[in-house]
Amino acid sequence: MKKISILGSTGSIGTQTLDIVAHDSERYKVVGLSAGKNTDLLIEQAKRFRPALVSMASKADVEAVRPHLPPGTRVVHGEEGLIEVAAGTDADVVVTAIMGSRGLPATLAAINAGKTIGLANKETLVTAGHIVMERARQRGVAILPIDSEHSAIFQCLNGEDRKSIKQITLTASGGSFRDRTRDQLAGVTVDEALNHPNWSMGAKITIDSATMVNKGLEVIEARWLFDVTYDQIEVIIHPESIIHSYVEFTDHSVIAQLGLPDMRVPIQYALSYPERNATPTQRLNLAQIGKLHFREMDFARYPCLRLAFECGRLGQSAPAVFNAANEVAVARFLKGEITFLDIERILETVIDRHEVTDINDLQTIEEVDAWARKLAESV
Numbered sequence: 001m002k003k004i005s006i007l008g009s010t011g012s013i014g015t016q017t018l019d020i021v022a023h024d025s026e027r028y029k030v031v032g033l034s035a036g037k038n039t040d041l042l043i044e045q046a047k048r049f050r051p052a053l054v055s056m057a058s059k060a061d062v063e064a065v066r067p068h069l070p071p072g073t074r075v076v077h078g079e080e081g082l083i084e085v086a087a088g089t090d091a092d093v094v095v096t097a098i099m100g101s102r103g104l105p106a107t108l109a110a111i112n113a114g115k116t117i118g119l120a121n122k123e124t125l126v127t128a129g130h131i132v133m134e135r136a137r138q139r140g141v142a143i144l145p146i147d148s149e150h151s152a153i154f155q156c157l158n159g160e161d162r163k164s165i166k167q168i169t170l171t172a173s174g175g176s177f178r179d180r181t182r183d184q185l186a187g188v189t190v191d192e193a194l195n196h197p198n199w200s201m202g203a204k205i206t207i208d209s210a211t212m213v214n215k216g217l218e219v220i221e222a223r224w225l226f227d228v229t230y231d232q233i234e235v236i237i238h239p240e241s242i243i244h245s246y247v248e249f250t251d252h253s254v255i256a257q258l259g260l261p262d263m264r265v266p267i268q269y270a271l272s273y274p275e276r277n278a279t280p281t282q283r284l285n286l287a288q289i290g291k292l293h294f295r296e297m298d299f300a301r302y303p304c305l306r307l308a309f310e311c312g313r314l315g316q317s318a319p320a321v322f323n324a325a326n327e328v329a330v331a332r333f334l335k336g337e338i339t340f341l342d343i344e345r346i347l348e349t350v351i352d353r354h355e356v357t358d359i360n361d362l363q364t365i366e367e368v369d370a371w372a373r374k375l376a377e378s379v
Contacts, residue, residue, distance in 0.1 A: 052089060118270040219233050
């Protein structure tokens with residue numbers, strides 16, 4: 001039986017991970033959960049899965065949930081609590097499903113503790129890919145990707161010589177506005193942006209899908225996960241989200257991973273790896289789908305993806321600035337403070353004003369992150 005801790009258990013990835021656990025309770029046991037401020041759902045999860053440890057965002061949240069937790073479940077809070085859930089239990093696998101850069105310290109703590117990482121937090125590798133992957137190598141820890149695109153690439157590369165990779169292609173749905181021109185994006189609403197045609201995801205990642213920032217973060221993440229150059233990574237729009245990504249090898253053979261757009265499949269693979277187990281998901285019927293479509297990426301239409309490639313190639317502090325500025329811009333859009341197109345304008349401004357510096361420790365990342373957020377708030 002594999003023991004699992006989940007960072008971000010009340011979010012989209014966290015709840016779907018627990019759905020997998022509930023589907024195969026003889027194979028998996030939950031030992032730790034962390035949540036933000038969704039106390040009601042955390043209480044429900046704790047009662048159902050009875051973990052040894054749960055963590056909340058604040059002390060007030062702790063007091064709200066403590067009376068309702070099952071016997072034997074201890075509750076902690078804050079960053080220290082998050083780190084305890086990540087590294088202080090007897091979990092075999094830690095699923096890092098927290099949105100944003102705050103998942104980095106907990107992920108590093110889990111790596112230091114020798115835990116296998118089920119990685120669903122893009123920002124961990126975007127802001128500190130060189131630190132995380134080197135630490136994982138030193139500790140002999142496996143980083144198993146949960147993003148559907150990276151899981152697809154990971155599966156395509158099983159048993160292959162990494163030196164034979166010619167090109168990695170990440171597929172993109174195109175997001176909520178994939179059939180709109182740039183002129184038609186003026187004045188779009190938050191509700192429109194949150195209406196993703198294929199996937200059921202959290203608010204932040206859905207907005208990132210519409211701006212293509214999400215794909216940009218995945219590009220940077222792929223560079224570190226698979227040890228390839230940015231020239232070996234491309235993005236193509238695939239509206240149906242059936243081919244989750246593919247790899248072309250030096251002999252021009254192409255291996256792709258296909259499936260219906262359901263995050264429970266890559267989650268299950270990360271939990272069960274190297275085995276494959278049954279999932280509570282539907283089968284893919286290509287005859288029923290009939291046709292698949294593809295479009296070349298238009299960087300003029302999606303300037304945020306162009307910025308991501310530029311920041312990735314610059315390296316050092318640039319990806320962390322890109323990520324931090326985007327988190328602030330998306331939050332401002334969701335609150336109605338700025339327009340949809342202002343997101344990319346804020347990113348451009350913050351990146352243009354940033355002087356790229358070396359990043360070798362978490363303190364520098366925090367300083368760069370804080371600088372970018374402050375500027376993104378004021379633009």
